[in-house]
Amino acid sequence: MYRYDQFDETLVRERARQFRGQVERRLKGELREEHFKPLRLQNGVYLQLHAYMLRVAIPYGQLNAAKLRQLAKIADKYDKGYAHFTTRQNIQYNWIRLADMPDVLDDLADVEMHAIQTSGNCIRNVTSDHLAGANLDEIEDPRPWCEIIRQWSTFHPEFSSLPRKFKIAVTGAATDRAAVRVHDIGLHMKTNSEGRVGFEFIVGGGLGRTPYVGLTVRAWVAKEELLDYLEANMRVYNRYGRRDNKYKARIKILVNELGLEAYKREVEEEFAAQNAWEKVALAQEEVDRITAYFAPPAFAKLPAVSEGFEAFKATGREQARWAKNNLRPHRVPGYVSVHIAVKQQGEAPGDATSDQMRVMANIGERYGLDDIRVAHEQDVVLPHVKLDDVPAVYGALKAAGLHASNAGMGSDIIACPGLDYCNLSNARSISVANEIQAVFSDPEFEDEVGTLHVNVSGCINACGHHHVGHIGILGVDKKGEEFYQVLFGGRADEKAAIATIQGPGLKHEEVAPAIRRVVDTYLVLRRDQTEKFIDTIGRVGQAPFKEALYAAA
């Protein structure tokens, strides 16, 4: 994991001090809310329905035990004893007093953390593959480049008042677990014909009101040109992105209104015009210094098969199921990556209590080489666990109620906070998510269905990413009543696609039974047990599923 040097440390401390001054001016009435707003927003402080919310950056989703314990302590000390892992690998607190915010930032700085650029119209926290450095199909670890982008984008003087927020994701694996094609800029590490690793540069993806899959502006950008090419894109967007309408201000609208070729021409002209002074001075030694922090940890030499793990799986159906659904293969023999589904029936997806955070910190420290990740599916992941330790990890998770064995399954739902917490929302999300989870309450049924991504958003701003759900649910308000539109066929991986709305919205109580009919239809239509829901839809089309959706008596 990256460690701050004197420069990083100074900057984060100075930011905490600056924000303390800004909060004092606001509390004394010297600063109007109107002018405080962009300042607090650049620091992750939102004014929500009930209170201020603080969003803390977890750069590319990587934590260690010390950081996670500090996050738990902040939840106890300043909030109501819990926090919420987000779909952008961050963590949010919903009940922090404004007067306490500066102290929270100091506490975060103590563990090399901050809330810089977690909101506002700037370059947001960069996200990545939660299995980076562990997965089987990685071309190269993307995290050094995430860290370089984090540093380059932090308080960028020119790109701090963009037309709209700006999200960058980087992945280094063939399988895209970072949803790079639905980001403002997605970077997919690829090897070119000379065998050099660089980045496919994808621009203009995004969800929200107008969903788009991003377009490839350049098939391959060399590492040494990455920051300069990013600057060229950012400048074109800063100068020409629309500012007349908040809902048309994202870069996806610019790319689509100009067309890919015209956008590309603008960027290439801007890039070609950069002189030596304008180029980002990033020495290879600096890249090497940052890369060294992400060197593989000291893995033990282990056999590929663990007797202890095999015995564990044989102890019972519950253990076997958890092992099947929540473990991911690791590139080093004898190791595995563990998904901890922070999705308990009846709770908001992504919510974790401070006790659960401490349990995960302890397990990660003891059994996970002190590497703990937040996945964009709002799960926590331990990327490096010995197969031999899996029984102990499972036991500790179970004792804390964190042993849900639904990772990637129907009940592992991504949902926004919805009408219960959010002042933008039109409809409840969590209660609908809970009712859909109940459809899969029988583990045998859920296993039979297998991989299924369900995403729930409470309004068209799409924080629950319903456009990329295999099944998406969108809450809408019709004359004061909540209705839910259902979408099929979305995916956020390397085959990214935007889901299609099926038709009129369903009432709250109609949603879960309708999803059950859709899933039953899949079980009838699939070619065999290995064909996933999303692939069956791709093969047979959406019509039979739509029919099932509206087939209520």
Place this chain on the structure above:
Amino acid sequence: MPLLKDGKVVDDIWAFAEDGHELSPGGCIVVSLGRFLSEHDQLLARNRSIGVRLLNSDDPALLASYLDQLHVIEVQFPKYTDGRALSQAQLLRRRLGYKGEIRATGQVLRDQLRLMIRCGIDAMVIAEADAEGVYAASANAFSEFYQSAADTSESIFVKRQKLRQSKAAE
């Protein structure tokens, strides 16, 4: 409203001449980009100092061949959330090599001074009673920067490289 130049309050000797209005001989006159581009020969020939006001949608590259003869370029922040003038300032300084004054007008907020300064804006009209105090506090809120920009401060990337080189030399 006070005008700050390099952090000090100074008298504003510049007057904006609306398009189509007769210009007085001599004096320090700011005109729109459109007027400058159509009348630059006459404007620059007379015995006066000329500045240009850019709308934030204007392309500063149109001034490239006249920059040596310009004393002031005004860039605008119609709303504090609109950062287009930051790109204009960076382009003027770093790409086009403009050495004269870049003056920010409009919604210039103290918390954004640091960003403006880094992009090469060296003068601003600001609605603050203690303009110099506000400038000093904002300009010095941070001592480190990851990016090189139009100001002369060294980026953290450069400082680290120098540290490495001095260590290697020991």
